[in-house]
Amino acid sequence: MSLEVDVELRLGEMTLAARFATAGRLTALFGRSGAGKTSLVNVIAGLTRPDRGRIAVDGTVLVDTIRGIHLPPHRRRIGYVFQEGRLFPHLTVRQNLTYGRWFKPVAARWGSFDGVVDMLGIGALLDRRPALLSGGEKQRVAIGRALLSSPRLLLMDEPLAALDEARKAEILPYIERLRDEAGVPIVYVSHAVSEVARLAATVVLLAAGRVVATGDAVAVLGRLDLMPAAGGREGGAVLEATVARHDDRYDLTILACAGGEVVVPRLDRPPGSPARLRIQARDVMIATAEPHGISAQNVLRGQVAEIGQPSGGGVDIRLDCGGQVLLASLTRRAVDQLDLHPGLAVFAVVKTVALADS
């Protein structure tokens, strides 16, 4: 699948001018609140008309203002999972799920009802009305409803934003299954670095209505200049790793990544399986000599690759640990005291390693 977007739209004070192309399975439309993410998905879904531009999915033109093409939403075959679910209150869960199926010829349908219900774990809810569902259940039904309308592209607009942490943790695995099993490309809108790091293969980073970066998630999230747009204090690098071995005595798992070994609390996966890590920039300390007598378990050897623009009292630093990018947030004073400069060999002490996937 391929999605090409090149649109302009005036939104009050801001102009949304977004241009990107992606062929990824899950593309994250990422940026802070107010960056224009929802407006952009609404344009892709056809709920908003762009002032100028062109949108094509797999070569099918949905919008082309020059040629006067503007396909109405119901003819786009784009599924949309809204932030607030938007289930039909007068229909049961089952009727909500099958709603989109009425409008598809049998030949254009894919995905079996039972398969989708199983995948999302909503079999017990089928005869209920949306009013009685929890927030997490509503979102799963909304995902199923969009999926069962046999879309060629699935838009998800911050489907977890209205949920608490426990509900988020409940739904994320379903979205991962969706990404890996359903075979429908997903455009996933989010302002949360952790979700993007966990789910996305491709990232389109938006700031103030403009696309500031597009590309591989690990590469985009590891760029120093994009930190402010990508999450500020939440920002950090994403590392690809594989499970090396388990330490049964201390209930730990040792992961191997390009920069060395990283120890995390025990993971329930066999050696050799992949894992994605997210290390927040504020959780990284830098030492110029190999540290001893320190409780932190993870010390990675690397060198300073780039020192960012200071903002306030802080500076962000990009480290190269054997080809793996690591970001660190330090104070300006620390940078001066240690005399950090590009090329300097250092040790990165990582306080907390968060697992981006699970």
Place this chain on the structure above:
Amino acid sequence: MLELTPEELTAVRLSLKVALWATVVSLPFGILIAWALARGRFWGRSVLNGLVHLPLILPPVVTGYILLLLFGRRGPIGQFLAEAFGIVIAFRWTGAVLACAVMGFPLLVRAIRLSIEAVDVRLEEAAGTLGAHPLWVFATVTLPLSLPGIIAGAILGFAKAMGEFGATITFVSNIPGETQTLPSAIYTLTQIPGGDAGAMRLTAISVAISLGALLASEWLARIVERRIRRS
């Protein structure tokens, strides 16, 4: 005292028939126009809105007279209907239906329009992204969700038709058995000596029917509401 005379019974029956037909005939148009006013973005929307509300502010006699001018035997529409289809409605019970429908229309449209406006547009958008054509969205989302308002509007129109007097008597006169509805019959009885008892009986019936309609609408709306929001 409580026994109705045959004439009075005829008036009650006729009124029910006229009001029922007036409601049934105007309902589809009412829903259509309410939808257009609630969701439509077209030129002349405020003109249409004004036109629909006109019978509410015009003296009923004036509305009746305009109907007579248009639909009378020599009126442009009345003449066309008579020549092309052999349909005559002036001074017939069907004319009373038209008069009642026109007079009740603003109330009907208003109630339905409000309930359509109360339906969340975002649900309609969601239906669109699932592949539903706008007409299907209307039939499967907007209409069921605004059903309580549609029922309320229909009952309001019915009650208005039961009580319509000015436009009816001006347009189709006061012919016993053909166009003499309940209000016309009460009016006639108050004009003749010794008619008080009959007028009282019909008044009681009129109050009972109106009250019954009101209660029925509340009851129906509650059932529908429960069905829509049911857990």
